[in-house]
Amino acid sequence: EAQVTQNPRYLITVTGKKLTVTCSQNMNHEYMSWYRQDPGLGLRQIYYSMNVEVTDKGDVPEGYKVSRKEKRNFPLILESPSPNQTSLYFCASSLGGKSTDTQYFGPGTRLTVL
């Protein structure tokens, strides 16, 4: 089954404790991205990747890192999480980098930073 998986689905952590949210897709997609969803703000893009070893900042990259060492994986790293990073995070992938390509979203990771 074609899908985007994220782990963990739920995470409660404390300020400053490094964490990684994993994202994996099995569709051989070139484009992957991370979004955060906050009430009343819709989805905002954090980082995106056009292909392996090619990543770039989205609209709200501060406090986040990503890497793309393999085509299927695109982990999101919070080196020193802060309470303002409490949010619902989505990973997405599409075949290429065109907006007309259907984007496939993971189920989301709900992060709480205390």
Add this chain to the structure above:
Amino acid sequence: AQSVTQLGSHVSVSEGALVLLRCNYSSSVPPYLFWYVQYPNQGLQLLLKYTSAATLVKGINGFEAEFKKSETSFHLTKPSAHMSDAAEYFCAVSDLSGSARQLTFGSGTQLTVLP
């Protein structure tokens, strides 16, 4: 820069009634437009998209949307609501560069379907 406004953060309709979710965009040129649906505890799923072909776009689950350039709108409709339509709906816009990087989402509309 393009932007999208969804009028009404919450919309309630009775089962069997018309569903109308409003979306207006701001862009210097006609953009690409999308509607996504998010069911509880799930990721977003593409409902339909407008990419400068027919102005009336049909999507999944009986939804459709009409691109109206004069009104800069792309409202989502469904003739008869089902309980299973209860979800959050997002309108999104992309400029003609067509890059997924340029996809901008609205703030969402929560649809409640009353029995």
